[in-house]
Amino acid sequence: MSRFIDRVNLNVSAGNGGHGCASVHREKFKPLGGPDGGNGGRGGDVILEVDPGVHTLLDFHFHPNAKATNGKQGSGGNRDGAVGGDLVLKVPDGTVVLDEKGRMLADMVGTGTRFIAAQGGRGGLGNASLASRARRAPGFALLGEDGDSRSLVLELKSVADVGLVGFPSAGKSSLVSVMSAARPKIADYPFTTLQPNLGVVSAGETTYTVADVPGLIPGAHEGRGLGLEFLRHIERCAVLAHVIDCATLEPGRDPLSDIDALEQELAAYRPTLDADTGLGDLADRARVVVLNKIDVPEAAELAELVAADVEARGWPVYRVSAATREGLRALTFGLAAEVRAYREAHPAPAPRRPVIRPITVDDSSSFEVRPDPELQDGFVVTGVLPERWIKQTQFDNDEAVGYLADRLARLGVEDALFEAGAEPGAPVTIGNVTFDWEPQTPAGGQVRLTGRGTDVRLETSERIGAAQRKRARKARRENDEEGAEQ
Ligand SMILES: Nc1nc2c(ncn2[C@@H]2O[C@H](COP(=O)(O)OP(=O)(O)OP(=O)(O)O)[C@@H](O)[C@H]2O)c(=O)[nH]1
Ligand SMILES: [Mg+2]
Incomplete structure (x- = not known):
């Protein structure tokens, strides 16, 4: 039997950006022909893509780490480094991407849906690109940035129209087997089904899918039995059908209390698909009650007895036998009508559009200066640009450090440090680098753009x-x- 893996951890690392190159054009008789170092190439992205040929997340179970290619370094002669190749990972339709904290990042429904799981790092600029009037021959280049790296959780939520829920051995898998061509395992012991079974049902003009899920028992939400984990497969269902075993002779069980117990478990389940998908709580799905095993005489009597009570709750009731197929036609057509009603109320593209929340790319130039809680008289600067610039800087190159200082001053970091009360020499931390602050300008003064990097030669x-x-x-x-x- 093939293993069924429907929740996996996946670590994705995008490619790092290539470093820029610092090079000076040389020709016979023209020793200093100007900077000609090329830019580093961008690192490759890790991309998830829905592929109709993929049905499980099994591959990720065996290969939980995915890394895209790094960008190449730039070189002299204005040659830019090659861009890193993207890594495209194929996922099944209905894959939900969550971050480590369980927040949904993307709901991937529909062939070809893509999600950038990790963004490649930018390539560093070469010294040709850094040259300006004030800095004609920079003797440095910028470093490439590291690609994103993060841990994700992928969950497969089957795309089924009808979900069958019920106690173990109620006959859910038996129903799937007689309503569709699917052949799930059926046996007279509880928890036969360990993985949902999907079947395709045709009723007149309507075709829909049914999925059974492993049996539920009271306390499933506390982990009893197989727990509620499998309910993720019915989160997308338009209709939930209670399958009730009318032939069971267990004390304390009768159809109505079975339904109540199941409803309590459904209510305790927290869906991970959020409101943006148009699918919220399980509570607001249409309900249908299937009273099964009426081939057993006592069961038929009991079903007849409780049918009115169930109908009084406003739910359609079907009395069937998966064994003799009695009542099945009414059931398949009744479910088809429910599915049609749902589809009319939720025209296909609207609620099913993939929700994709890419990693927020914050390119804003805002930053913050705070006193350092750990270093006395120290300050911490946070912000997208300052932190990125730190990563781009080759700290063993004075010119590169000077360029960084210019950039920070121009952004206003220097003024902000003055305002915050920083004294020259104070330890300032940006990202993972701490340095002694040497203001370029006298307190409060206008930033003077220095000609750092100008080569006197x-x-x-x-x-x-x-x-x-x-x-x-x-x-x-x-x-x-x-x-x-x-
Ligand atoms: N007499 C009779 N027995 C049935 C009927 N439907 C299912 N059964 C029997 O009930 C037992 C359980 O059936 P399954 O279809 O495996 O039940 P299930 O709800 O899928 O059970 P789990 O997967 O364990 O949750 C099997 O022995 C079936 O043969 C029915 O309509 N009449
Ligand atoms: Mg089963």
């Missing part, structure tokens, strides 16, 4: 450029003449 070479070019032309001519003589 370049300036000189510009000035002497004309004479040099003349010499170079002469050299080339002489070279040509020599070649002609030989």
Whole structure:
């Protein structure tokens, strides 16, 4: 028997961005031809995609770690590094993606639905891209950023129209087997079904799917029996059908108290699909009651006795026998009508559109300066940009550090530190880096853009450029003449 895995942990790591390259163009007679270091390539994303050919999450059970390719480093001659390849993981229709805390990130319904589970890191800029009038020949480049890395939980919630719920041995699997072509395991001991069975039913013009779930017993929400875990498979169902065993002779059980017990368990279940999907609590699904095993005479009597009481609750009642197929036609057509009504009320695309909440990409330039709770007189700076810039900085390169300081000053971090009362020399932490703060400007002063990274040799070479070019032309001519003589 194939194993059925419907909840798995998955660790996804996107590719890291490649580092930018610091390089200076060199040519004979033109030793400082300007910066020509290319940019690093972006890291690959990890993407989940619904594939109709995939039916279980089993693969992820065996391969719980997925990593996309890193971007390549840039190189001289303005060559950008190659972009990292995306990793596309195929998931079954109906896969729900949750974060570690159980919050839903995406409900993946419909072939081809995609979700970016981890975003690749940006490539670092090479020194060619960093050059500006004030910084003509940067002797540094930016580092690539690490790709996102996170732990996810994937849950498979079958896409079925009707869910059969009931006590163990009530005959749920038997019903699936006689209503559809599915052949689930049937036996006279409780908890025969350990995994939901899906069957396709045709009733006139309407085709719909039914799923049975493992038997429920009172206290299932506290983990008794197989627990409530499997109810995730009926979260998408339009109709829930109570399957009641009318032939059981257990003391304290009768159809009405069975229904009450099941309703209590359903009410205790917390769906993970949230309101955005248009599917909320199980409480508001249509209900149908199936009184089963009426081939047994006592069961038929009991069914007749309680039918009116159940109908009084406003729920349609069907008296059937999975063994003799009595009453089955009425049941399949009755369920078809319920499903049709639901489909009319919920036109297909609207509620079933995938809810996709990508990782929030916050590119805002806001940041915050707070006193450091751990370092005396210290401050902590938080914010998307400052933290990203820290990751891009090669701290063993003074120019790169200077460039970082300029960027921070321009963003207003320096002013904010002054305002917060930071003294020069105070330990300032951004991301995982702590440094002694050396303000570039006097307190409260206007930020002065320094010409950091300007290569004096370049300036000189510009000035002497004309004479040099003349010499170079002469050299080339002489070279040509020599070649002609030989
Ligand atoms: N006499 C009679 N027996 C039935 C009928 N339907 C099911 N059974 C029997 O009841 C027992 C349990 O049937 P299943 O279909 O396995 O019950 P289930 O609800 O799927 O049980 P679990 O998977 O354990 O929750 C089996 O021995 C079936 O043969 C019926 O209509 N009449
Ligand atoms: Mg069963």
